[in-house]
Amino acid sequence: METATKSRAPHLSDTQRLAWLRLIRSENVGPRTFxxxxxxxxSAQAALDALPELSRRGGKKSYRLFSxxxxxxxxxxxxxxxxxxVAMGEPAYPPLLREIDAPPPLLAIRARDPLQQELTGTQKTLAIIGARNCSxxxxKFAKQLAGDLSSQGFTIISGLARGIDSAAHQAALNSGTIAAFAGGIDTVYPKENQQLFSAMIAANGxxxxxxxxxxxxxxxxxxxxNRLISGMSLGVVLIEAAEKSGSLHTARYALEQNREILAVPGSPLDPRSVGANKLIQQGAALIQSTEDILEIMEPKISVSLPLNPGIDDSAISWPMQDQAAPETTQATLTAGEHERQSVIDxxxxxPIDQDELLRFTGxxxxxxxxxxxxIELAGRLERHKPNKLSLIHGSTA
Incomplete structure (x- = not known):
């Protein structure tokens, strides 16, 4: 029955996947703009066809489409x-990642058996991250937690960095672990972890x-x-996070995404523990054992998606079949230069809230x-959270 259900699940056609890839790789197109x-x-193809003209109207003379x-x-x-x-909306797309604000429309997934993708399809995922120059x-504690949590059915995700990340991946090898890359899926970083990564893939990571x-x-x-790491996880465990470490960026993303933040306390004399200790002061769960994590996370496992009530359901599943362009599209394409200039002025x-801009311009x-x-495709607009906009410096002509 499960197999039959999966076979009926939506998939992009080869032509659609190509168009989605070209669109997200084109100039000034990010997940939100996509x-x-x-x-x-x-459809992605219709958007591709419109990009050069949209950019020209925004003030850019030439535009680079991804070929x-x-x-x-x-x-x-x-x-x-x-x-x-894998496209958002397809079965192999990580379910927890789908519900974050502006998830990536396409995600490269590499595994020994790319047809299964069982790890990335699970909701029972935890992140373990921390200092590169760990003690x-x-x-040792990262390995203990990762090993124990793996035996309890959790999938461990981390960033394949030196230190805590590597220790967590190593301890979770037997049950499968996920590495999130900052570069291309073919670019292992740091290079010294190539052997670890090969072992992960061989062990169904x-x-x-x-x-x-x-x-x-x-x-x-x-x-x-880091946003991918927290977005794929029910919670983020921090071990030895310094005051300005990248691990704290992951914790901030986790907070925005309504994920649990769990921190391991450390000596106040160790600069590697300052960030984690401050998180605990600010309300993060204090973790001293695997049992502490299980007690906090167990109620989360059975919670239905979406975890974040602030995310519109329409953000979770895009149509796999191309749709007819909305009736308003042709009208908006004829927007006058006066309207365009009034927005730029x-x-x-x-930064200003978009709703305020709507009221101001009418x-x-x-x-x-x-x-x-x-304006955004012309490289002149910057978007800020939650719904604010600003012109990029030097683009006020």
């Missing part, structure tokens, strides 16, 4: 290495990434990776949304 474009035009040849080459490389590109005691094949991670890519480098919402897309 969704706005999809909603406006009804069909490059998209086909990326897909071929993924399949060759035993990975595949022996910190690594998995890796995920939203970045292109061959992408070497930069410092600014790791927060995106109303914006500044100081422009119909569908028209305003498309004008904002035009």
């Amino acid at each position: 969704r706005e474009l999809f909603n406006h035009f009804g 069909k040849d490059k998209a086909e080459a990326e897909l071929a490389s993924l399949y060759k290495m035993g990975a595949r590109l 022996v005691a910190g690594a 998995a890796a995920i990434s939203e970045m292109p094949m061959g992408w070497n991670p930069r410092a600014r890519d790791f927060p995106r990776r 109303a914006l500044s480098e100081t 422009i119909p919402l569908p028209t305003l949304q498309l004008i904002l897309l035009e």
